[in-house]
Structure formats: C-alpha cells, structure tokens
Amino acid sequence: MTIQQLEYILAIDQFRHFARAAEYCRVTQPTLSAMVQKLEEELDVKLFDRTVQPVCPTAIGEKVIAQARIILGETALVKEIICEEKQSMAGTFRLAVLPTIAPYLLPRFFPQLMEEYPELDIRITEMKTHEIQQALHSGDIDAGIIASLLDDRMLSEDTLFYEQFYGYVSRKDPLFKHEVIRSSDVTGERLWLLDEGHCFRDQLVRFCQMEAVKVSQMAYHLGSMETFMRMVESGKGVTFIPELAVSQLTEVQRELVRPFAIPRPTRQVVLITNKDFVRHTLLQVLKERVQASVPKEMMSLQPVQYLL
Numbered sequence: 001m002t003i004q005q006l007e008y009i010l011a012i013d014q015f016r017h018f019a020r021a022a023e024y025c026r027v028t029q030p031t032l033s034a035m036v037q038k039l040e041e042e043l044d045v046k047l048f049d050r051t052v053q054p055v056c057p058t059a060i061g062e063k064v065i066a067q068a069r070i071i072l073g074e075t076a077l078v079k080e081i082i083c084e085e086k087q088s089m090a091g092t093f094r095l096a097v098l099p100t101i102a103p104y105l106l107p108r109f110f111p112q113l114m115e116e117y118p119e120l121d122i123r124i125t126e127m128k129t130h131e132i133q134q135a136l137h138s139g140d141i142d143a144g145i146i147a148s149l150l151d152d153r154m155l156s157e158d159t160l161f162y163e164q165f166y167g168y169v170s171r172k173d174p175l176f177k178h179e180v181i182r183s184s185d186v187t188g189e190r191l192w193l194l195d196e197g198h199c200f201r202d203q204l205v206r207f208c209q210m211e212a213v214k215v216s217q218m219a220y221h222l223g224s225m226e227t228f229m230r231m232v233e234s235g236k237g238v239t240f241i242p243e244l245a246v247s248q249l250t251e252v253q254r255e256l257v258r259p260f261a262i263p264r265p266t267r268q269v270v271l272i273t274n275k276d277f278v279r280h281t282l283l284q285v286l287k288e289r290v291q292a293s294v295p296k297e298m299m300s301l302q303p304v305q306y307l308l
Helices: 003-015 018-025 029-043 059-085 102-116 129-138 199-207 217-222 225-233 280-293
Strands: 091-097 120-126 143-146 155-169 238-242 257-259 264-274 305-307
Touching: 003 018, 003 029, 003 059, 018 029, 059 091, 059 280, 091 102, 091 129, 102 120, 102 280, 129 143, 129 264, 143 280, 155 199, 155 225, 155 280, 155 305, 199 238, 199 264, 225 238, 264 280
Parallel strands: 091 120, 091 143, 264 305
Antiparallel strands: 143 264, 155 238, 155 257, 155 264
16 A cells, blocks of 8 residues: 555545546556555455446445545655755645636736746645535645635634725626616626635625626536626626726726725635644745735725625
C-alpha cells in the first residue's frame, strides 16, 4: 500500500469517474486503474463498484476511503510544516473560489502569481459556499474564497476586500432610463438570477426584499451570470453583476450598468481556511497578491455601502 494509491482512491471518490480522477492526478487512466486494482488485490476487497455510473465506493470502500483521508491529511501536514519552516512557496495548494468571483478576480492575479512562483502548483476549483465549507472540513481543499462570513468555529476567515453589486439593464427595460436603481424598482418578473444555493442570489433577494421572487424558469436552467448578461444585451430584462465584472466590459456594455441608490449593496470577500492550516507564508502572499490586484477603495467598507 502506497500514499499514491490512497491519493488515487480519494480522487475517484471525489470525481466518481476514473478518467476525470486520472486527469486530476495527472496520470493516464490505465496507470490509475492498475494501481487501484493492485491495492484491491492486496487488501482482498473491492473498493469501487464499477458496474454503475457514476462509479461509487462499496461499503468497505467507504471505510477505507475515510481512513485514507486521515492518513493523507497527516502526511500532508508533515510536508506543510516543513514548507512553512522553510517559508517555501513550493508544493500543491488547493483553492476553491465562488463561481461569481472566480472569472473576475482570478485573471487579475493568478497568471502573475504562477510566473513568480513556478514551483507552486495551485489547483483552482469553483464551488458554492456550502461546498467550500464541506470541502475544508473533509480536507479536500486548503483554502476558499467566499462572499460571506461563516459561523464556523473550525475555520479561520480573513477579509480580502469589499465589492459592490451593480444592475445590468437592457435598453428595453424601464429601469434603463433610471440613473440609479432603488430596491423597490426591482421586480422578479423581469429579473435574471442564479439558481438557489448561490449566496450572490440570496444576498440580493434579501436586499431587494423579494421574498417570493418570480423568476423566469429558464433562469434556473441557465445558471450562469455570463449567460444572463448576454440575455440582457439582447434586450431581455435585468440582472446583477459584481463590481470587478464592470472593468471587463466594453464601452458599449458599460452603458447598461446602473449603480444602486445609497446605501449600495456590498459583499465581503473572504479568504477562509481551517484553523490548523500551517502554511501562513503562502496565505499571506496570496492575500497580498489578491489585494494588490483590486482597486484600493475596495479595501474598506465605504459609508455609502451596505454590507449584505
């Protein structure tokens, strides 16, 4: 039994697919399959049921996977302690980011960070808030970037910046004639929102006091902020976008942007880790690069802003 084999079975459990697990582990599928089969032969049990799709662990497989997670966590901790002692920026760092943050924040700092620290292997995953919380508890990720504070005594949180919400309004919508948007102006009938479970949606629904939002059923199936923006540009309704998204817009697209009336809805973007995470040097570098990549006025909550 090897550490590598245990990493493989955890990857299969995560992706429930041998090919995707192999891609994640950066090996060929035949190599991964052969190593897992060798482990099963050594233990004289079947760890996965390959007759179903997606692949799922057997009853004994679930117990072995749970123990493998503990073993790999302790093994990783030894390496992390050494890296922190050396103040090293090498090794693997698993970061999860909200889908409503990742496309607007990552391009600002990630390519430069990779160029500056080529020995650092950052693996980015997009997850919702509750998924990030669960992944931190299970040890599947090292850190997350979310848009709210969590009441979780097992986790540490560090504010990165504050980000306003803006309206993105089609030229055919009555709100297009308004210079600012008031929460009372927003009605669900013409509003494109992400599906339930996205904190971005939940925060704005509360702010606009839309307890029973009547959103087009198509919105629930599309589920992408970028798709909603294209719908607005084609002349259909209103959606909301985060502040960092505005800088990526063309001059024509910016004509569709409308700020909220004071107080302006704002989210707190937070870096979150387990309290026992030891690589503080790496975290500090990550925090500094993120904060340097956004406008300075986003470093503090402004008097005109309302924290959601």
